[in-house]
Amino acid sequence: MENNHHTEEQNDGHIAEAHHPSYGINILVWIGLLSLTAITVAVAGINLGSLALTVALVIALVKSMFVINFFMHLKFDNKVFKIFLGICMITFIVVMILTFFDLTFRI
Amino acid sequence: MSYNSDSSVQEIQEVHIHRDDFGSKMGMWLFLFTEILLFGGLFILYAGYRFIYSEGFAAAATELDVLLGTINTVILLTSSLTVVLAIVALQKENKKLSLFFLWVTVICGLIFLVNKYFEWGAKFHHGVYPKGPALQNMSEGEVMYFGLYFVMTGLHGLHIVVGLIFIGYVMRQIQKDVITSSNFQKLENSGLYWHLVDIIWIFLFPLFYLIH
Numbered sequence: 001m002e003n004n005h006h007t008e009e010q011n012d013g014h015i016a017e018a019h020h021p022s023y024g025i026n027i028l029v030w031i032g033l034l035s036l037t038a039i040t041v042a043v044a045g046i047n048l049g050s051l052a053l054t055v056a057l058v059i060a061l062v063k064s065m066f067v068i069n070f071f072m073h074l075k076f077d078n079k080v081f082k083i084f085l086g087i088c089m090i091t092f093i094v095v096m097i098l099t100f101f102d103l104t105f106r107i
Numbered sequence: 108m109s110y111n112s113d114s115s116v117q118e119i120q121e122v123h124i125h126r127d128d129f130g131s132k133m134g135m136w137l138f139l140f141t142e143i144l145l146f147g148g149l150f151i152l153y154a155g156y157r158f159i160y161s162e163g164f165a166a167a168a169t170e171l172d173v174l175l176g177t178i179n180t181v182i183l184l185t186s187s188l189t190v191v192l193a194i195v196a197l198q199k200e201n202k203k204l205s206l207f208f209l210w211v212t213v214i215c216g217l218i219f220l221v222n223k224y225f226e227w228g229a230k231f232h233h234g235v236y237p238k239g240p241a242l243q244n245m246s247e248g249e250v251m252y253f254g255l256y257f258v259m260t261g262l263h264g265l266h267i268v269v270g271l272i273f274i275g276y277v278m279r280q281i282q283k284d285v286i287t288s289s290n291f292q293k294l295e296n297s298g299l300y301w302h303l304v305d306i307i308w309i310f311l312f313p314l315f316y317l318i319h
Contacts, residue, residue, distance in 0.1 A: 021194070021195040021198040021199060022195065023192055023195055026188060026191045026192060026195065027188065027192075029188075030184060030185070030187075030188040033184045034181060034184060037177065037180050037181065037184065040312075040313055040317065041173065041177055041317065044173075044313070044317035044319060045319075047319065052317075052318075052319065053318075056313035056314070056317055057310075057313070059313070060309050060310050060312075060313055063306075063309045064306045064309050064310070067187060067302050067305060067306050067309070068302075068306070070191075071187050071188070071190070071191045071298070071302045071305075072298075072299055072302045072303075073295075077132075078129070080133070081132075081133075081136050084136060084137070084140060085136075085140075088140040088143055088144070091144070092143065092144065092147045092151075095147070095151060096151050096154065099151050099154070099155055100154070100155075100158070103155055103158055103159070
């Protein structure tokens with residue numbers, strides 16, 4: 001922190017103007033999220049068999065990417081948060097895969 | 108000597124209150140990752156049991172009200188939007204509008220909880236609750252499904268309550284001009300928390316309501 005003292009003084013450790021605030025883009029994202037909700041409910045009515053779960057999860061993932069990038073501002077934020085999120089998701093997926101190894105190969 | 112330097116440090120602190128928005132945000136994100144792993148564990152449990160009892164899960168899911176689940180999804184998505192709009196409004200120095208948007212969020216959160224109350228109430232009425240009489244006639248898979256349903260939506264509901272308290276606290280601070288257009292990291296943090304709760308619901312909804 002001592003080394004950063006100069007930059008700290010310049011913006012005082014404050015990040016008030018991270019990006020240009022705008023109502024429009026967020027309302028657009030919200031409309032997108034509502035449309036995806038309508039799609040996932042409509043698709044659930046169709047009998048897709050084993051594909052149904054995959055389709056539902058893909059739509060949920062797209063929705064959460066919208067929320068994370070726009071509502072949570074990750075798109076406009078410091079790269080370190082994206083790296084953190086990546087590590088978190090990889091940890092989750094690894095534990096998930098290991099669990100399924102156990103489930104599938106247990107006799 | 109050491110006493111002197113201590114007092115000079117104190118003096119400086121009185122003049123310049125240190126603030127670290129980046130550190131605050133990072134702390135919030137790190138906390139959110141522990142939340143993701145907390146719910147992640149439950150999602151893995153869900154995945155494992157759904158894999159074993161796919162028929163039981165499909166049978167039990169038909170007892171949930173898809174319309175009510177959809178309405179709650181729309182409510183939460185809208186409440187997430189209004190939190191972001193509250194941040195935009197505050198950045199544009201419109202304190203009143205910011206507070207209005209946060210009120211909408213709080214009302215949406217409360218409606219969500221009321222819907223959950225009726226949903227759970229109806230289940231309890233039919234004897235569907237942990238160790239309830241209706242579970243005696245169900246298959247193992249259906250019992251597992253309802254166990255996970257109550258734990259996961261219950262924990263999620265608890266997060267809604269915490270989020271509402273957090274947002275209520277932030278609203279008071281905005282009112283008192285502690286949180287302002289140049290100092291709103293706390294508002295941003297409460298928003299991050301609320302959006303995470305929204306994302307968890309985005310996954311809970313198809314996994315519990317939309318299985319056929």
